[in-house]
Amino acid sequence: MTAYSITEPSGRSKLVAGLLVTLYTIVTLLPLVWIISTGFKSGPDSISYPPKVLFEPSLEGYVNLFTTRTRVAAEEFQNLPPPETWYDEIVRDQGMVIAGPSRFGERFLNSVIIGFGSTFLSIFLGTLAAYAFSRFKVPLKDDLLFFILSTRMMPPIAVAIPIYLMYRELGLSDTHLGMILLYTAVNISLAVWLLKGFIDEIPREYEEAALIDGYTRFQAFRKVVLPQAATGIASTAIFCLIFAWNEYAFAVLLTSGTAQTAPPFIPTIIGVGGQDWPAVAAGATIFLLPVMIFTILLRKHLLRGITFGAVRK
Amino acid sequence: MAEIVIRNLRKEFGSFTAVKGSSFTIGDGEFFMLLGPSGCGKTTTLRMIAGLELPTSGEILIDGEDVSQRPASQRDIAMVFQMFALYPHMNVRKNISYPLVSQGVPKAQVAAKVAEVARILGIENILDKPVGGLSGGDRQRVALGRAIVRNPKAFMMDEPLGALDAEFREHMAEELRALHDRMGATTVYVTHDQLEAMQMGDKIVVMNHGVVEQFGTPQEIYDHPATMFVADFIGSPAMNFLRFEGGFRPGETAVTLGGVRIATPELHEEAAGRQLVLGVRPEHVALSDAGAYRGRVEAAEYLGTTQIVTLSTAHGSVKARIPSGHVARVGETVGLDFDARTLSVFDAGTGRAFRTAANAGVNHG
DSSP, rough: OOOOSSOOOOOHHHHHHHHHHHHHHHHHHHHHHHHHHTSSOOOOHHOOOOOOOOOOSSSHHHHHHHEEEEOOOOHHHHHHHHOHHHHHHHHHHTTEEEEEEESSHHHHHHHHHHHHHHHHHHHHHHHHHHHHHHHSOTTTTHHHHHHHEEEESGGGGGGGHHHHHHHHHTTTTOOOHHHHHHHHHHHHHHHHHHHHHHHHHHHHHHHHHHHHTTOHHHHHIIIIIIIHHHHHHHHHHHHHHHHHHHHHHHHHHSSSSTTOOOHHHHHGOOTTEOHHHHHHHHHHHHHHHHHHHHHHHHHHHHHHHHHSSOEEE | OOOEEEEEEEETTTEEEOOOOOOOOTTTTEEEEEESSTTTHHOOOOHHHTTOOSSEEEEEEEEEEEEOSSSSSGGEEEEEOTTTTTTTTTBBBHHHHHHHHHOOOOHHEEEHHHHHHHHTTTOGGGSSSSSGOOOOOHHHHHHHHHHTTTTSEEEEEEEEETTSOHHHHHHHHHHHHHHHHTTEEEEEEEEEEEHHHHHHEEEEEEEETTTTEEEEEEHHHHHOOOBBHHHHSSSSSSOEEEEEEEEEEOOEEEEEEETTEEESSSSSSOEEEEEEEEOOOOEEEEEEEOOOOEEEEEEEOSSSSSSEEEEETTTTEEEEETTTTOOTTOOOEEEEEEEGGGGGEETTTBBBBBBBHHHHHOOOO
């Protein structure tokens, strides 16, 4: 006789579930594996057909990503002093010399400044607004909340031309501030809505207790509400950062020099005779890291944040 | 500690009036009950005293000072919430010391004060635990600790026993009352449980639909309800209402129901040809074969030492609480005797009790 349990799945369903999860993991991780491995291939390996699964790893892509290189005449090349560093050597092997650093570092730093800056601003404004919407009698509250949400009802890129013209007039084109403000504007509706949900879940009594214990409204907000909203703030921050970090279309349109972020820069990395795929892949790999680290650090909060309020406590 | 005076307190939320001009005085050191069904305005009244809501009009005097428009943080009162509202991200010690920290009390003094409070409440062993895993009773004690640590002018308690198990409530009620007696702190306590109010309160305000129905000691309110609402709300089973038409003149000491004279306390008012209600508590009804007022036994509920006998009479159903030794057979017609000194006579239209010799001193609303 088979014993049934409603809490413990049977061996077979566990097996099926395990297979499905594994399959899903492979499907989603495959592009990632492809990118990461391409970053360690040499130029010819990266474009060989059929694709090479086993290859001799090379740091060529990473070196090319961070440098600009130039060809020199054959006899001059012969007379060069021996390469001083390992990356000099890699470049020499391609028959070139290093001319200087590439712009990737700058672009990456721009991404960090704009991504984290706009995330901070979205969370800062979003938390205050969400708190006000959650706790105070705001005139036309529902209409305002709907209005805030409605900014997400069309793809942001639909307003690209007006924004482009506006930014040109205001001198915000190709500036860090302009990009931070733009990404904040896009993210703030998400932040307000998500955070309002989280703050709604925090009983008012906590703040009232603090008010009675002699704290001002702002102190109560800072010392009692914020620590309890930490989970919600963390998961909202992840969503905001992922958007700002990965945003491509506005970055292409509005930045070219000083404030250009990594996404529009990476595909433009050109090597000799075309796209330098190992360098592009190396750029994409490095570009992945901050969001990955940020998400892993806040993972505990994220999981709680996503299921927050699903179960009555 | 302080005396709290409430004058014509009114609170409107949009077009809804939660509290309609309440006035009462809470004596220094009193354990004061705000009692009423849900939605009667008792919690709103408490929150106005605490400063969590600002009144639309009226005055709140704490120690003679009008604080009605001041924020909660400036009123020097403490509050215990129904769900305790312990700060979940702090441990017990931090929770209790939090009100002192806001006042900038030196650290050594905070530690000493917290230790003293923990000793009074018997929670020294849990001071360093997070509040999340505490039992209901311990949470309650921590909430009390947070309230008493500061020596505030008064305590506000919003149904503090509401979240506890039934068996534990009784115990906590005793603990609360004992704590109050030891500290002698003015306490305002909101409850919808009439038993709790009677058991613990020095004074009770009974509210209904935003109006103070009666204000007095538990005994006054039980024995001499000012309105039919109070009579019905207090006591279990509730007061019996015998509806009849008739009248009386000041000085008379009886009313006539269906030709039977029933003795009452001396009436001080006049009523003629009106719908009236005679109110009688179940324990003031005795069954006797000789009684002129008759009723038919419908049911008897055995409660150990007493029983509740339900009778139908010409003026409505009557419940009598009588010794369980008395045999009442269903279907039998018996006589009812009422204890004359305890009867109330109400105006059926307004629900108000007529003034009699018995309730002359009672505070009506």
